[in-house]
Amino acid sequence: MAQVTRIPLADQAAELLLDRIRSGEWPLGAKLPGETTLAPQLGVGRSTIREAIRQLAGRGVLATRQGSGVFVTALEAPESWDDVLRRTDILAVIEARIAIECEAAALAAERHTPADMVSIRLALTARDEKRSEIESHVDADTAFHRAVVAAAHNPILLDLFDSFTPRLRGAMVEMLRLRSAFGSDEDHAVHRDLVEAIARRDAAVASAMSRTHLDSLRSALG
Amino acid sequence: MAQVTRIPLADQAAELLLDRIRSGEWPLGAKLPGETTLAPQLGVGRSTIREAIRQLAGRGVLATRQGSGVFVTALEAPESWDDVLRRTDILAVIEARIAIECEAAALAAERHTPADMVSIRLALTARDEKRSEIESHVDADTAFHRAVVAAAHNPILLDLFDSFTPRLRGAMVEMLRLRSAFGSDEDHAVHRDLVEAIARRDAAVASAMSRTHLDSLRSALG
DNA sequence: CTAACACAACTCCTCAGACAAGTAGAGAAG
């Protein structure tokens, strides 16, 4: 089966070089042959091999130093975090979210500022008002939990939360379509208790409330 | 302060294009002006602008189609997770590690297999034998905790743990050089208790032991 | 013999020009 679309020589050359790097022909930190050597060796022009090198340099695999040469800086491109999440079981993602959100709730109870409490309470009322539509309710719920994590004042926990939510959104919407036990009064009570626990700086209860909420989410998705 | 190292024009051009993309001048999916237009506009040759485009293509920001043009495929390159960690305060990293490791210890208590227990106990004895040298002791400690996280059977938690440890290693070594309260018998007892709690599937105690150990680490580094 | 200097060979960087290959739109023919 021949390919319909011609792949540019520069792209082919880049893949070829990457293969030879992965094979161990040029270990980490090694210097590649000069472009004047590499170009005839692959049967392409100098500008083509240069573009291939640039492409790999953009991916962080190679680095060029004028007058010195081209060097291997990484054995392969670092895998995108989103890709890891997309490939992983959704239950594992929820467990990871439980881990960071419980801790974040405890930290939020200790560290929250008045401004944090304002945005948390605002997000809670917004969450309560949007019980009708499924998607907007999920988004409001996510926004509320994000406000809690933000009150922990830890950029890593917040980054992790933000990287988890896109993966979870679809599953949550789908789940709500089947069983609508989410917009219930009981569910709302848990969230209100969480806010109150944070407000009175009760870290243990705040953490426990988060766990309660997320455990029910896990069992619903499992 | 002028820079000592000359930055290649192609790299400068790539950064310039990336800025204009981020500024919203060319939205997602838009077609950039042709190379023959862009090159004089930036005051560089055509091959130079081509290499800049290749570089951004390697980072996933642009895509070229022969005969058609160059198109924006992503608003910005996904930031490497390592870069985020390197830039962040080390206390925040420890807090994140506390979050995932406590949860992982609890999950490990529930899910560990006989093979998990073997590797955990092996790592514990190895950790105990290497109390003399600082660096090897830190590495043995890290290996032990990694074995615990691995027993949780959650790939995301393990990936997170692996991404945290490189950032923490330097700080732990430095801390041990100052106060050597780490290779103490008390410290070893905590780890032994953690293993026993996991072995008898006591999730609450396993989580608490992890927290004890890491809290002392946090206060030592703070 | 050692150390500092000059230089030559090598590397990547940049430009210019030419032609090939592919695409998309305008215009003509049906």
Place this chain on the structure above:
DNA sequence: CTTCTCTACTTGTCTGAGGAGTTGTGTTAG
């Protein structure tokens, strides 16, 4: 209105030339 063809424009590739930086070698002064 549909279809075909052709033209203009785009990226792809190659070649040749010179500029700029690095590195190692050889020379020379001490």
